[in-house]
Amino acid sequence: MDRHMIERIVADVMALLGETSVPVPPDGMIPVAVSARHVHLAPEHVEALFGQGFELTKRSDLSQPGQFASNETVVIAGPKGSLERVRVLGPARKLTQAEISWTDAMKIGARPPLRESGDITGSAPLTLIGPAGSLMLSEGLIIAQAHIHMSPQDAQNYGVNNGEFVTVKVSGERPLSIDKVLIRVSDRYRLEMHIDTDEANAGLIKSGAPGRIVNESAVVQAMTPIVQQPRNQPYEFKQKLLSREHVQAIDEKEIVIRKGTIVTPLAKDTARELGKEITFIK
Template identity: 60%
Template sequence: MDQQAIEAIVAEVVSRLNGAAKNDDSIPIAVSARHCHLSQSDLEALFGEGYELTKKADLSQPGQFAANETITIVGPRGSIEKVRILGPARNMTQVEVSQTDSIKLGSKPPLRESGDIKGSAPITLVGPNGSLYKKEGLIIAQAHIHMNPDDAARFDVKNGEYVKVEVGGIRPATLGKVLIRVSPRYKLEMHVDTDEANAGFITGKTKGKLIKDEAAL
């Protein structure tokens, strides 16, 4: 077989793969366990002056990582140890838990979009170098889908829109009021918490089908 024929076959295979990717309407789903984001000042208060997070593993979203460092979070009736810190440091501190976690803590965090912590529940953070009481910052994160602008165009959705996602498997479920978050920095992926994952038998290999929620428009 000559070089020209080989190149033609390779081009055909690549074309078919690209076509299949464009026609794939499934959404990869990731299970987001309890975790926290710390501001640099709060990180230093808990771990020491000038402290920097060390990377344990990269996350699916570009530039984000799970740190080796963990903290203990304390509520009115209980505490949870070894809560993973996600890096890099942010401009504000936020702790994301499930409803089950909130019962153990004795707290009443609101269901919020990540980053919306105004008026949210208080929480105490304990690190190896000290502790902090935060008047707000504890939330249950709204289920959401990260996607870049090309994905948004393909699915015909926009940033801030709510959709439904159907999940198959041994316990089929439909998740409503799933928030669309669009940014050139994002990789296509839906995030659910552990309560949502357990209810639908969702694992890291599960995919869902996006459905336009006309009632939410």
């Protein structure tokens, strides 16, 4: 039975139970996107760099609704060098910031802090050069914290909260686990994890690679409580959907779930393969 058929079965069962939300995919996959160096500009800084009355022009849409890569590029200058043709993303924002990798920072002699996008207070100085002018800002240069964009429904499905940090395992030629991945929740977001080029290079990761949350507060939940429980005791699973990843992460041989919990076919198959028992209680 393929993944899409499984998702349809789960969706049908959820509908019968009166659930209107879309459940987490049985494999818990989150698409990963590699974010290259880029710049966000405030409207007044668009004009300072490109000319009075100038507005950014769309080159291509980005995965997040309403966001786009513009045709415009700038130079980021540092004490020891510069980064040429850095793409400006649109639309214009309230604050100007540039997001680069640590490798980029070493090239230009900068020391940007690791920050959530938008948190630029006290960050590294930023010098930008455009075709119509230049800017020297006292702050605005950062290395972006790896993060996952989620809608409120996604966050509910995955059992996480805005501002929470999780660990994500990214599959591929060189599997890699990334710690301190920030959860960012907004009704404007589409589900996607963003990492920078250094993180991608470390794991030979390309955009579109599958990532899975593997720490205690998310899809594969309660890793710490699992190991704290006595091994001869059953593990009580409290989420609404038991997936294959849940079964693989739980160390106990008996998984106790309450009536009404959805168990995916892959979860049942995995339990049999691992010699685990799934028990329903009222």
